[in-house]
Amino acid sequence: MKSLPYFNKREMRKIAGFEFELTRNITIGQYVPTGSIIHRMDPRIKLAVFTLLVISMAICDTYVGNFLALMFACLLFYISRIPISYGLSGVKPAIPFILLLALLQLLFYSEVASGGEVLLDYGFIHITTDSIRLVIVSALRFIEIIFISSVLTLSTSTTQITHGMESLLRPLRTVKFPVHEFALIITIALRFVPTFALEMEKMMKAQASRGAEFGTGAWWRIVQRTKDVFPIIIPLFNVAMSRAEDLVLAMESRCYVPGRERSVSKKYKPSRTDYAALMFCIAFAIVLLTFPFPY
């Protein structure tokens, strides 16, 4: 019989009971109610501000500007009283991607960012101060955007987000865009992320109790590893189908008719703080976009 020989720190954590706690790793759709001023903001204003900030962060390409934006993102965590570890846990899975991107940009983006001093010129590799700036700035951007999206989703319930979105997209109805259906689809999808994570957790535990092992085979044995997940995926699919059927029945029994005009139970009304936040963020975005930062 094979016994488990050696554990590093990560595996210790795994066997300490986190192995199957998938819900812990899924921050999307997770709402952390702290009742802060950001939580109480009008979701439409929040979404508008979020879009504005993302755009200005994506365009701003100076060190100072991005440093300010990063500070601002951290400040948002402080104001919303959400531990910054939540934001960091969102950054963690993106690290390999950020590194890969940085490497590619460093090696192959010299044509785009050809300005500045040439630091290294060897064969096809040209590294200039501008390409280094590009690498650092895009890594910062990534982190900023992950941070502010985390604040948005952690401080706003999914219902609020979709209601806000529906309300902001309302003008599109004039061009026959099904705004309500679109919002409903997103609500349902987000609503079921944690549900299916729980179902999957349960399924993994049930199959592990019958001797299943996940992710233990060598990576090149792709067929074997794919086969290993069948005992989870197939039942999960079944469960998803029956849940969908239940949902359809529940909606129809409450008189849902697709395409029919619907009223809303809660009308949002922006407060003075909302307008103040909006003004401040517009100002911040303008600074990021237009101020001539020295670096």
Place this chain on the structure above:
Amino acid sequence: MTEQPILEVKHLQHIYMKGTPLEHHALAGVSLKINKGECIAVIGHTGSGKSTLIQHVNGLMRPQAGDVVVDGMDLADPKIDIRLLRRKVGLVFQNPEDQIFEKIIGDDIAYGPFKMGLPIKEVRDRVKWAMELVGLSFEEMKDRATYALSGGQKRKVALAGVLALRPDILVLDEPTAGLDPRSRNELLERLKTLNKKENMTIIFVSHNMEEVAYMADRIYVLADGRNLVDGTPEEVFVEAEKLREHYIGTPDTVEILAQLKAKGFAVRQNAYQLEEAANEIIALL
């Protein structure tokens, strides 16, 4: 009893989402001591930590604080053979029929034994043994499609899938939830047979007090992640007041006898089994 208990849990604690604002104390110091061949019921109101507790028994969760020792294996030790442990302890989840994934009954039950790396002959024997135990005819049913089964039959298949591992301890989370009365009674009979004839240690979680009264040798009552009461059914059902405080009822028989006694009739309070209770009432008439 002087013999070594097959399962011992001491002051077990578990906190979900530790270190986050959503942290939740599911277990706050639970202790159990279970001997080989016993049939144990774990009861408690929703959120009392029953499901978390039973997941510790086969190592799906490891103790954050406290001890869990299964047949000499200490689960706090990261070096124990977890696969051996899961063979010793068969865990049947709530609605286990959801976990069936093969097209054919026999294949699904054989999944566990195959994963153990047993030779085909042995697997076949085990599947046959497990199917007969749960009351499915091996010859007739092994090649049937799983999706065409009734709820009760699916649950039997799922149960057989766990039994095919030949565990020493069988742990079930609400085994009869959602079954019709006939399937429920049949399943309980099968479990009782397993316990008595195969000497399998059974631990089950239940909300149905009649079921508990009928099956259990001993009962552990949990509330808010702690032991509330434990002991034989007689000992536990006497504490009706304490149980009611935590929204746990007692079997109808216990209630009726208690009310009869309150009205001044001389009845035995501990005659909680349906037949005994009936005899007590007949004796009064």
